[in-house]
Each structure stands twice: as structure tokens, then as C-alpha cells.
Amino acid sequence: MRVSFVVNGREETADDVWEGESLLYVLRERLGLPGSKNACEQGECGSCTVYLDGAPVCACLVAAGQADGRQVRTVEGLAEGDRLDPLQEAFVECGAVQCGFCTPGLIVQAHDLLERVARPSDAEIREALAGNLCRCTGYEKILDAVRLAATRKADSR
Amino acid sequence: MDFLRPTTWAEALAAKADQPDAVPLQGGTDVMVEINFAVRRPVALLDLTRVAELATWSEQDGRYRVGAAVPYSTIIGELGGALPGLAQAARTVGSPQIRNRGSVGGNLGAASPAGDSHPPLLAADAVIEVESRDGGVRLIPAAEFYLGVKRNALRPDELIRAFHVPAASGPQYFSKVGTRNAMVIAVCSFAVALHPGDRRVGTGLGSAAPTPRRALEAEEFLAGALDWEAPLDPAVLRRFGELAARAASPIDDVRGTAGYRTHAISVMARRTLTWAWHDHLGRRAA
Numbered sequence: 461m462r463v464s465f466v467v468n469g470r471e472e473t474a475d476d477v478w479e480g481e482s483l484l485y486v487l488r489e490r491l492g493l494p495g496s497k498n499a500c501e502q503g504e505c506g507s508c509t510v511y512l513d514g515a516p517v518c519a520c521l522v523a524a525g526q527a528d529g530r531q532v533r534t535v536e537g538l539a540e541g542d543r544l545d546p547l548q549e550a551f552v553e554c555g556a557v558q559c560g561f562c563t564p565g566l567i568v569q570a571h572d573l574l575e576r577v578a579r580p581s582d583a584e585i586r587e588a589l590a591g592n593l594c595r596c597t598g599y600e601k602i603l604d605a606v607r608l609a610a611t612r613k614a615d616s617r
Numbered sequence: 618m619d620f621l622r623p624t625t626w627a628e629a630l631a632a633k634a635d636q637p638d639a640v641p642l643q644g645g646t647d648v649m650v651e652i653n654f655a656v657r658r659p660v661a662l663l664d665l666t667r668v669a670e671l672a673t674w675s676e677q678d679g680r681y682r683v684g685a686a687v688p689y690s691t692i693i694g695e696l697g698g699a700l701p702g703l704a705q706a707a708r709t710v711g712s713p714q715i716r717n718r719g720s721v722g723g724n725l726g727a728a729s730p731a732g733d734s735h736p737p738l739l740a741a742d743a744v745i746e747v748e749s750r751d752g753g754v755r756l757i758p759a760a761e762f763y764l765g766v767k768r769n770a771l772r773p774d775e776l777i778r779a780f781h782v783p784a785a786s787g788p789q790y791f792s793k794v795g796t797r798n799a800m801v802i803a804v805c806s807f808a809v810a811l812h813p814g815d816r817r818v819g820t821g822l823g824s825a826a827p828t829p830r831r832a833l834e835a836e837e838f839l840a841g842a843l844d845w846e847a848p849l850d851p852a853v854l855r856r857f858g859e860l861a862a863r864a865a866s867p868i869d870d871v872r873g874t875a876g877y878r879t880h881a882i883s884v885m886a887r888r889t890l891t892w893a894w895h896d897h898l899g900r901r902a903a
Contacts, residue, residue: 461620479618479662480652501653503646503715504800515690515717520653521645522718525620526666569714590799591712 465527468537483527484508484519495535495564506592509565510534516572535564547609556605558596566592570606578614619661634750637773639663644718647727679784685722685777702737702789709793722777728769735829736808736821743782749774763828787811788896790889794881804873807885825865832864849894861886
């Protein structure tokens with residue numbers, strides 16, 4: 461079947477999509493957007509987190525046909541041209557990236573948190589990121605990065 | 618595989634009537650896992666996310682009608698005051714990403730004994746609204762909805778449209794045992810709902826029997842033994858825990874042993890009733 465939706469502001473179409481295929485597969489394998497990572501395929505790890513109509517979801521659990529006509533925003537759509545999002549900058553500066561596999565999902569999920577809560581508490585950050593697993597055990601630096609980005613975003617408002 | 622995309626409830630019912638093997642798909646948090654792992658290859662997926670009314674809720678005369686597709690995040694954000702037990706359970710579902718997609722309708726459709734919404738629905742006397750094109754509407758009390766492990770009372774041509782539940786008339790609590798705070802399938806769970814007007818306490822057990830179920834003997838005991846004006850009698854509390862555990866018929870599995878589950882049910886029964894009673898007396902004093 462054919463599936464058309466808007467990804468990072470661009471209209472995209474994929475053909476010959478299998479009906480049981482996930483949005484994640486379409487993004488990575490058909491549209492050349494490998495930022496969203498494929499790990500658990502069961503919603504446990506958060507590595508494939510994308511915005512679907514403004515809400516962060518696990519792209520592995522969205523059937524491609526369900527995304528038809530919808531708006532999708534992936535980690536590739538957070539930077540403005542060459543200017544990284546403050547969260548991406550903060551992840552780099554704080555050393556919140558080890559192997560990097562969980563990073564895109566964490567950044568999209570944390571991005572949503574900072575869109576909703578300007579100065580989140582540590583408990584709010586932990587709760588927001590509870591569904592994103594990092595197996596390099598880098599959580600402390602990830603928390604540092606989210607705090608730094610929150611402060612910068614709030615101060616620039 | 619067919620991918621059916623009704624945009625109205627009538628179209629959805631027609632699609633299900635014409636193709637009863639079609640698997641309803643909403644948030645995908647159960648169905649897509651099975652497809653990703655090739656556990657399930659349905660002949661058709663019936664995508665219900667375009668039937669907008671399923672994601673809405675309404676209230677009339679203190680009774681709530683909540684569409685089957687209302688996500689857990691909305692239940693937490695908008696219904697925590699009226700349906701506190703269900704909202705507490707919703708907060709324990711998966712992760713924020715899962716709560717943005719998962720819904721009570723999906724929990725009911727999957728009918729897993731471990732589904733988090735079942736115990737509070739049972740404790741609060743929820744009724745499930747199902748419908749088929751040819752059979753019309755049926756209103757099924759939650760206590761009659763769960764028939765076996767992952768089996769519910771739906772007929773092949775029926776879809777779940779909503780659940781109905783009265784606004785809480787007293788304190789409600791939900792408790793769940795798991796290895797961490799997020800991303801946990803319940804080892805077991807328990808819900809209580811005080812119904813002070815009826816001098817009655819509703820209960821619900823999760824992941825402690827082939828189906829979610831009420832602890833009827835424990836409820837009947839409380840209806841006779843509770844003094845609604847006084848602090849909880851420790852002997853009543855203890856007996857309530859024992860009777861709640863007696864309602865369980867758990868199994869040993871990867872998440873826990875039957876013995877542990879039985880013990881945990883008695884502990885959670887005592888805890889949740891203690892919390893609820895504390896609120897109940899506090900409200901009376903206020």
C-alpha cells in the first residue's frame with residue numbers, strides 16, 4: 461500500500477509498504493531517516509521515539525498506515541539547518557553520549573518535556589525519560605544535559 | 618494482509634461485520650509487538666485511530682463515558698479527579714510514550730490478566746459498551762467481561778466503543794508490584810474503591826488469577842464488618858487481607874511465584890484500604 465505523511469515539514473510518500481510494517485521501518489528503510497533507532501521493537505527501550513502529531517511515541521508500535529496523512533517529526537528535524545537544538549548541544553557538551561544508540565530517542569523525548577515544562581524538576585526529568593533505556597549506564601550525564609538545556613531554553617525565553 | 622481504515626463508527630462496525638477476523642488496532646502497544654515478532658499474522662488490521670469519537674469522553678449526571686481509544690495520558694491529565702483509581706493505574710502503564718498511545722479499550726481487547734486498568738474498573742463498577750452492526754449495543758459489567766486468560770466477552774463481530782463508570786463517590790487506590798517504577802508488567806496488582814453512600818467497598822485483583830477479578834468474599838466481609846465512622850479495626854484489616862488473598866488463584870511464571878503473589882495481594886489489600894480509609898476519615902473530619 462501507499463503511505464504519505466509529512467516528515468520534518470516535508471511531504472513524503474512510500475510505496476509497496478507492507479500492511480504490518482511499522483512507521484519506524486518506513487522512516488529508516490524507505491525514507492532514509494536512520495536517526496530513530498531500531499532496538500527492541502516492543503516499546504520497551506524508547507530508542508525509536510518520534511513525534512506523531514505532536515506527541516512522542518514509539519515509532520516501532522505505530523503501523524505505517526496509521527501515520528498516513530499525519531505529521532511526524534524525528535530527531536533529524538530538531539536542528540534548524542546547521543544550528544543544533546539546545547538539547548543536542550547540551551548532550552554533546554555534557555558527555556551525555558556514549559555509544560550514541562539511545563541518544564536520538566532520549567533527545568526527542570527530552571525535547572517534548574522541555575516543550576511542556578520550562579524548568580522540570582529532577583523527578584520530572586526521570587519520569588519523562590523512564591521509557592528510554594541507556595545500556596552504557598550514562599544516565600547521570602543525560603540528566604545533566606537535560607538540566608543544562610532546560611536552563612538555557614528558559615533563560616532565552 | 619488488509620489494512621482497513623474506517624473513519625466513522627458505523628464504517629468500523631461494518632468492516633468488523635464483513636471481516637470478523639480483522640484485528641482491531643489502536644495504539645499498537647500490544648498488537649504491533651506481536652506483528653513485529655511474527656507471533657501474529659492477522660488477515661486484516663482494522664485501524665481505529667481515524668474514528669475520532671473513540672478518543673473522546675463525556676460526563677452526564679456524574680457518570681462518565683470514556684471512549685475506548687482515550688489514551689492513558691488523557692485519563693491521567695483530565696480524569697484523575699473523577700476516576701482516581703483508574704488514573705493511578707494509568708500512571709503505572711509503560712512509559713510516557715506508551716501512555717500517549719495505549720488505551721483502556723486496548724487493555725480490554727487484549728484482556729491480559731495483568732492489564733493495569735482492569736482492577737480499578739472492577740472496583741468502581743465499570744460497564745463496558747460493545748457493539749456490532751447486526752447485534753447492536755451490549756452493556757457488559759466489567760466483572761462479566763473477562764472470561765479467561767486473554768479472552769473476553771466480545772463476539773467476533775463486536776468492537777469495544779467505550780466504558781461507563783460513575784465518578785468516584787469516595788477514595789480510590791491502586792497498587793502494583795513490579796521490579797521498577799516504569800515499564801513494568803504487573804507481578805500483581807490490587808484496587809479498592811470506597812462507596813460510602815452504599816457502605817460498600819469495591820475491589821479488583823490483577824495478575825493473580827486467569828482473569829482480573831473482584832475479591833467478592835472480602836467485599837462482603839467489609840460490608841458487614843466496617844464501622845464507617847471509626848478508625849479501621851486492625852482485626853478487620855487483617856481479615857480483609859486474608860480474604861483478598863483467598864480470591865487469588867495465581868500461577869508461577871517469569872515475573873513471580875504463586876506464593877509471592879498471594880502474599881503480595883494480602884499486603885496490597887491492607888495497604889490500599891488503609892490509604893483509602895485515611896482519606897475517608899479525613900474527609901469526614903473536614
